[in-house]
Amino acid sequence: MDALRExxxxxxxxxxxxxxxxxxxxxxxxxxxxxxxxxxxxxxLRGTWGNAYGFGQVLYKTTTLICTGLCVSVGxxxxxxxxxxxxxxxxxxxxxxxxxxxLPASTPAPLGILVCTxxxxxxxGITGWVPGVLRARFGAHEVITTIMLNFIIxxxxxxxxxxxxxxxxxxxxxxxxxxxxxxALPRFGDLIPAFHGSAANLSLLIALIAAAAAWWYFFxxxxxxxxxxxxxxxxxxxxxGVNVGAVWVRAMTISxxxxxxGGINFVLGYKHYYEDGFATxxxxxxxxxxxxxxxxxxxxxxxxxxxxxLSQGGLAINALVPKTMVDVLQxxxxxxxxASAPEVRRVLRRRKRIATA
Amino acid sequence: xxxxxxxxxxxxxxADAHGQSPSPSAVVSMYGIxxxxxxxxxNRGASLEVAAGEIHALVGENGAGKSTLMHILSxxxxxxxxxxxxxxxxxxxxxxxxxIRAGVGMVHQxxxxxxxxxxxxxxxxxxxxxxxMAMDVARAQRDVTEVATRYGFSIDARRRVGDLSVGEAQRVxxxxxxxxxxxxxxxxxxxxxxxxxxxxxxxxxxxALRDGGGTIILITHxxxxxxxxxxxxxxxxxxxxxxxxxxxxxxxxDIARAMVGRDVLLTVGHPSSGAGRVxxxxxxxxxxxxxLTVVDLEVAGAHHERRVHGxxxxxxxxxxxxxxxxxxxxxxxxVEAIAGLxxxxxxxxxxxxxxxxxxxxxxxxxxxxxxxxxDRHRRGLVLDYSVADNLILGRxxxxxxHLGLDRARIAQNARARIEQFDIRPTDPSLPxxxxxxxxxxxxxxxxxxxxxFTVLLAAxxxxxxxxxxxxxxxxxxxxxxxxxxxxxxxxxxxxEVLALADRVGVMSGGRLVALLSRDxxxxxxxxxxxxxxxxxxxxxx
Numbered sequence: 001m002d003a004l005r006e007x008x009x010x011x012x013x014x015x016x017x018x019x020x021x022x023x024x025x026x027x028x029x030x031x032x033x034x035x036x037x038x039x040x041x042x043x044x045l046r047g048t049w050g051n052a053y054g055f056g057q058v059l060y061k062t063t064t065l066i067c068t069g070l071c072v073s074v075g076x077x078x079x080x081x082x083x084x085x086x087x088x089x090x091x092x093x094x095x096x097x098x099x100x101x102x103l104p105a106s107t108p109a110p111l112g113i114l115v116c117t118x119x120x121x122x123x124x125g126i127t128g129w130v131p132g133v134l135r136a137r138f139g140a141h142e143v144i145t146t147i148m149l150n151f152i153i154x155x156x157x158x159x160x161x162x163x164x165x166x167x168x169x170x171x172x173x174x175x176x177x178x179x180x181x182x183x184a185l186p187r188f189g190d191l192i193p194a195f196h197g198s199a200a201n202l203s204l205l206i207a208l209i210a211a212a213a214a215w216w217y218f219f220x221x222x223x224x225x226x227x228x229x230x231x232x233x234x235x236x237x238x239x240x241g242v243n244v245g246a247v248w249v250r251a252m253t254i255s256x257x258x259x260x261x262g263g264i265n266f267v268l269g270y271k272h273y274y275e276d277g278f279a280t281x282x283x284x285x286x287x288x289x290x291x292x293x294x295x296x297x298x299x300x301x302x303x304x305x306x307x308x309x310l311s312q313g314g315l316a317i318n319a320l321v322p323k324t325m326v327d328v329l330q331x332x333x334x335x336x337x338x339a340s341a342p343e344v345r346r347v348l349r350r351r352k353r354i355a356t357a
Numbered sequence: 358x359x360x361x362x363x364x365x366x367x368x369x370x371x372a373d374a375h376g377q378s379p380s381p382s383a384v385v386s387m388y389g390i391x392x393x394x395x396x397x398x399x400n401r402g403a404s405l406e407v408a409a410g411e412i413h414a415l416v417g418e419n420g421a422g423k424s425t426l427m428h429i430l431s432x433x434x435x436x437x438x439x440x441x442x443x444x445x446x447x448x449x450x451x452x453x454x455x456x457i458r459a460g461v462g463m464v465h466q467x468x469x470x471x472x473x474x475x476x477x478x479x480x481x482x483x484x485x486x487x488x489x490m491a492m493d494v495a496r497a498q499r500d501v502t503e504v505a506t507r508y509g510f511s512i513d514a515r516r517r518v519g520d521l522s523v524g525e526a527q528r529v530x531x532x533x534x535x536x537x538x539x540x541x542x543x544x545x546x547x548x549x550x551x552x553x554x555x556x557x558x559x560x561x562x563x564x565a566l567r568d569g570g571g572t573i574i575l576i577t578h579x580x581x582x583x584x585x586x587x588x589x590x591x592x593x594x595x596x597x598x599x600x601x602x603x604x605x606x607x608x609x610x611d612i613a614r615a616m617v618g619r620d621v622l623l624t625v626g627h628p629s630s631g632a633g634r635v636x637x638x639x640x641x642x643x644x645x646x647x648x649l650t651v652v653d654l655e656v657a658g659a660h661h662e663r664r665v666h667g668x669x670x671x672x673x674x675x676x677x678x679x680x681x682x683x684x685x686x687x688x689x690x691x692v693e694a695i696a697g698l699x700x701x702x703x704x705x706x707x708x709x710x711x712x713x714x715x716x717x718x719x720x721x722x723x724x725x726x727x728x729x730x731x732d733r734h735r736r737g738l739v740l741d742y743s744v745a746d747n748l749i750l751g752r753x754x755x756x757x758x759h760l761g762l763d764r765a766r767i768a769q770n771a772r773a774r775i776e777q778f779d780i781r782p783t784d785p786s787l788p789x790x791x792x793x794x795x796x797x798x799x800x801x802x803x804x805x806x807x808x809x810f811t812v813l814l815a816a817x818x819x820x821x822x823x824x825x826x827x828x829x830x831x832x833x834x835x836x837x838x839x840x841x842x843x844x845x846x847x848x849x850x851x852x853e854v855l856a857l858a859d860r861v862g863v864m865s866g867g868r869l870v871a872l873l874s875r876d877x878x879x880x881x882x883x884x885x886x887x888x889x890x891x892x893x894x895x896x897x898x
């Protein structure tokens with residue numbers, strides 16, 4: 001009974017507290033620019049959930065965030081902090097575009113989608129495998145290596161897209177590739193007319209399948225058992241015959257592969273080409289998504305929806321308040337969640353345990 | 358010996374403090390204390406009365422709420438309900454700094470000392486004498502030496518704490534409390550890390566303090582200590598105060614009964630009474646060929662220093678080889694090297710004739726090596742995993758179907774082990790963190806001894822568990838031995854080694870300095886080996 005109550009509190013308290021704090025902070029900000037909070041929030045909701053186009057845009061942004069959020073949560077479950085989502089996401093998108101350019105236009109759609117998606121996942125995975133190996137072999141901390149890899153990957157891609165003179169890859173005078181010949185995913189607008197014009201596409205379905213697969217992996221497989229044990233107590237995992245280093249490598253690879261998967265949302269689903277900086281910030285926002293989502297796949301899905309709503313809503317309310325207000329709100333949510341998250345409270349509890357041991 | 362009750366003392370529930378007013382002479386009186394941590398009610402109406410100038414033993418099983426009660430007294434925790442009085446003043450819910458100012462000092466199980474600083478520096482830390490901008494080092498040393506002399510400590514205040522033995526470090530902790538003017542000194546399981554001679558030295562210090570008018574509260578679960586050192590006893594069980602006794606009229610059986618709530622077979626704490634104990638099973642059970650062979654083993658510590666040096670021994674099926682020694686003399690590294698958690702720098706380890714020196718943990722386990730690790734909180738359990746999930750740790754590969762973990766078999770395994778090893782509460786979905794220390798250890802023991810194994814490494818198998826669980830775990834170890842298993846028992850409790858082992862080794866300074874037959878291994882001989890001083894006529898077996 002009490003254990004259940006504590007578990008529920010552990011799960012729900014941080015997001016609820018974060019939301020309330022963000023609401024209050026938002027009110028203060030809105031009032032400070034002389035607008036009515038009720039009006040602004042109403043506009044925000046109208047511009048996002050109030051019409052099919054806005055909702056489609058929310059779903060589009062949700063898709064990328066699910067992937068980067070899962071990326072961070074797989075890492076955290078293994079006790080690793082993968083903050084290389086930005087670079088991993090970009091690498092996935094670029095690889096999907098390359099695959100789509102390399103395939104002949106006559107490729108059957110399912111095969112094209114499969115090959116391009118696999119390219120995104122593999123490219124992402126490689127960018128995570130490297131810091132995983134560096135951590136397991138040489139003890140190089142993944143926070144340092146992944147953030148450094150962000151710069152390296154983004155710089156390499158920028159170079160590839162801006163200096164390659166081969167007309168096969170890039171469109172002159174732009175920072176994007178030519179359109180892919182195969183692998184394009186249908187948009188929701190193609191299927192449901194109301195969504196017309198919005199970027200939402202079938203990648204969402206793939207991201208949801210990835211989230212379900214992540215849940216299964218965490219809680220229903222032996223590898224997931226090992227991975228969570230490593231995250232909670234590496235010494236106990238080692239005692240239980242788990243090769244801790246191998247789990248680190250595996251977790252980093254899967255984590256980054258999920259971020260890479262997010263690249264298909266823009267490339268295969270929306271613009272059909274890779275563009276420099278196509279999802280700037282989505283990789284880092286994945287950290288907030290994972291924290292607010294309490295590291296569970298369901299929570300990551302809901303948190304993605306929330307942050308996507310905020311982000312799209314920022315555009316909607318731009319007429320009344322500066323849209324940077326939404327960035328401030330995001331920051332407040334992240335701070336509030338970080339302060340009330342069980343990961344943080346576990347550290348506090350450990351201190352209390354020492355006191356009561 | 359378990360029959361009669363202590364005469365003239367309040368045993369049993371009559372000592373419950375409901376409505377009882379504190380006696381005026383008590384320097385500490387706590388009553389009606391309630392404290393809850395999440396799902397765990399650590400104190401439920403607990404009470405304690407301590408008179409000035411006595412050594413008061415606070416005893417009880419692990420998880421009985423002793424430490425919680427003392428943390429409330431020392432200001433680390435605030436009670437949910439109840440009253441705390443010190444020197445007649447109500448101080449309920451005070452802070453640690455209030456407590457220190459009022460002369461209540463606590464010496465924790467884990468020392469809180471800075472190893473790179475000197476004794477004097479550590480003692481004055483937080484209230485350093487100053488000269489201008491700088492600390493007055495000379496005066497600190499003078500002050501500390503002065504206080505040490507007053508209380509009869511022989512200590513060189515200029516020595517670095519990192520160079521001290523465990524017993525000396527503990528005396529520095531006590532000195533630290535005294536330096537801050539402690540009149541009431543609380544010691545939490547102070548003998549856990551001490552060798553027998555160091556324990557005697559501690560008793561000498563405590564008696565001197567008491568005779569000088571100080572009041573000492575000693576948290577312990579070792580009955581022989583209670584009898585030897587205390588003046589009065591308070592027994593706790595399940596968060597309540599269940600008995601108060603005067604030590605001269607209390608018997609170990611009385612105390613044990615009050616702690617556990619039923620009669621207990623007392624082998625622990627009475628190593629000298631060998632009556633009814635059978636050393637070694639029938640000859641037919643003991644295997645001729647050794648099941649575990651260790652040859653010239655060298656193991657390095659975290660900083661490449663040599664922790665195990667040239668250790669060789671064998672364990673046959675059907676015997677328990679006990680390794681005694683003061684903690685930190687290479688036992689941990691020895692066990693971890695055999696288990697595969699630490700690399701051997703040289704030497705060989707054979708399991709049933711097969712060389713396992715370089716095999717990973719998992720392969721050793723599948724060859725029949727079971728391991729009860731010394732630290733269940735760090736190694737033996739994933740505390741946030743359920744009891745059921747913890748019961749497959751190390752054997753998770755055996756619990757998979759084609760779709761992943763076989764939840765049905767995991768649940769079945771949990772039900773069987775929980776019943777067989779009497780793990781409480783019986784809900785397999787509770788996180789291991791929520792169970793008491795004794796029941797947590799039962800999870801580890803159930804997992805390691807409930808399955809198939811030929812060789813068991815049992816490191817500190819009863820550390821921090823209650824008397825009832827100790828009895829149970831010892832019975833399991835004997836039963837496995839009698840079933841032909843080979844058991845290596847490493848324990849800092851000499852009495853435990855003597856109660857269980859068929860042969861007794863002693864580790865000192867990373868070496869196996871003695872390996873004696875049970876008959877040759879007496880408390881005195883082992884005590885001498887443990888301190889590193891070889892007894893003159895000790896015969897090795």
